[in-house]
Amino acid sequence: MKNDIIRIPEEEMERQRGFADAFAALPRRPETYYIVTYGCQMNAHDSEKLAGILDRMGLRPAPDKREADFVLHNTCCIRDNAERKALGNVTWLKELRKERPDLLIGVCGCMVQEPGMAEKLIKQYPFVDLAFGTGNLHELPELLLRCVESGRRVVSVPENESTLAEGVPIRRASSLTGYLTIMYGCNNFCTYCIVPHVRGRERSRSSRDILREAEELRRQGFREIMLLGQNVNSYGSGTGDLSFPQLLDECASLGFERIRFMTSHPKDLSDDLIRVMADRPNIMRHFHLPVQSGSNAVLEAMNRRYTREKYLERLRALRAAMPDIGVTTDLIVAFPGETERDFEDTLSLTDEACFDSAFTFIYSPRVGTKAASMPGQVDPDTAKARIERLIAVQEKNTARVFSSLIGQTVKVLVTDRSRRGGGEVTGKCERNISVNFPGDGEDIGRILPVKITAASHTTLKGEAARE
Ligand code: SF4
Structure with a gap:
């Protein structure tokens, strides 16, 4: 499919910087912010951009x-409960405003971009001062300035989701x-997924912009980079730019100790990608490869475009x-x-694949997707019983993988003190x-290098091999 990108012109980005300066110069304005982030790493990174702006x-x-x-809620709408949680938390702010009448409440992200959501926010959430989508995140200076100067609510959701903004500041x-x-x-339009409806069609950044940003991160001393996208391994299709394996290879040559990427689609996992990973020890030995189901009938109904056998x-090729x-x-x-037979196929695939871990979900219908109106919706009791059986199989496999690592030495990038404390x-x-x-903090x-000595359900325990 053609990559129809409308890159936001530099003049527009400059105009937004002008709004940012005008906002900073306001004699009376909000001084502090707090961003609440829901959902995936893409959203976490969007929050870094919102904070930078x-x-x-x-x-x-x-x-x-x-x-x-x-207070700005950067929302997710991938499942119904993510959406209800975000709306519940936004409603809680209404109470906070009773104590703090000047509090400004904003909502942005995927949920706002959902068809009909802007109207819902306008009618049912009158205490929300500012709402905008994923496609106009770069317009935050203009929108917030307008909101504060006019004292009126501003709701702005772009219809065209084919835009791409470069040069947004990042905290x-x-x-x-x-x-x-x-x-x-x-x-891809998987039939259960709202993402293409809220995040729009695939747009790849130019490899020149990506590599420039990667080099900057390297200069700033980052030890690891995580390449992000809804389907990173179809990066570049239809653009004539680098393919994903080529881009990954270029990033790997910049001197980072660790490179990761997320998320991939099994149909786009090429031999070239496997080769690049195998040749580059600084590309981490982890692959998140969503399978969704082990039944060919269900995979077809999901429009996943691979079979259980292909997956x-x-x-096997990766391993x-x-x-x-x-x-x-x-x-x-x-x-x-x-x-029941389809579900058992999922159980058997899970067992055969022996994943390190899995995110397991009960199907959640999303308005606007094909699957929401499909016949044969499964009753909640059956769904609950199935997910419990699936989790049990996965837990057994996680235990199998983790115990195979006991006695091995792995390399760990230390990022924090352990939440359990105790000098870990x-x-x-x-x-x-x-x-x-x-x-300790010095680490x-x-x-x-850490020698693994024990494993729990979700983590490994070890001893560092210090010099
Ligand atoms: S590939 Fe992922 S993001 Fe794209 S439609 Fe399918 S599930 Fe959604």
């Missing part, structure tokens, strides 16, 4: 939403791992080239029409599993 407008981050003058949440978006949107073949690679996945149960630090190993081990930012 707000910094540029002269605001400061507040440590807590109760102390902020402007990075980590000084170790830099998120780097390489493409936006998706052309397992790709998995043949990199025997130490960890594979994780997403699984949906109770998709419309899923029979934590970080991720090459295959993206959290590892806790004795250490944060180091990549240390």
